[in-house]
Amino acid sequence: MHELAVTENILAIALDQARAAKAIRVVRISLALGEFSGLTDESISLYFDALSENSIAANATLKFRYLPARLACHNCGKLYLASDPSWRCPVCHSQSAELVSGHECYVESIEVE
Numbered sequence: 428m429h430e431l432a433v434t435e436n437i438l439a440i441a442l443d444q445a446r447a448a449k450a451i452r453v454v455r456i457s458l459a460l461g462e463f464s465g466l467t468d469e470s471i472s473l474y475f476d477a478l479s480e481n482s483i484a485a486n487a488t489l490k491f492r493y494l495p496a497r498l499a500c501h502n503c504g505k506l507y508l509a510s511d512p513s514w515r516c517p518v519c520h521s522q523s524a525e526l527v528s529g530h531e532c533y534v535e536s537i538e539v540e
């Protein structure tokens with residue numbers, strides 16, 4: 428359900444941009460997906476194909492870029508990538524950290540013609 432809403436939003440943005448540019452077709456949409464967004468490129472692509480049918484965005488290529496999750500250590504304030512599943516701070520080894528990015532999903536760019 429979450430993915431459907433996100434994809435509807437992506438399509439609405441693409442169609443708005445295309446209208447503003449007086450385009451006849453949306454060729455490509457580049458998306459940024461946070462590692463912890465809970466969204467996958469397969470499901471967004473599936474929903475997109477269904478939703479964009481009969482619109483000028485039908486058959487547009489979706490390009491995905493994954494954004495790594497970043498953490499801020501509660502103890503020393505260090506910012507680091509959540510590459511280690513234990514989320515251990517590389518500086519002070521504290522395991523108390525806050526996710527500062529990685530939940531995003533947004534349209535980076537749209538190509539129209």
Ligand SMILES: [Zn+2]
Nearest residue numbers: 500503516519
């Ligand atoms: Zn730390």
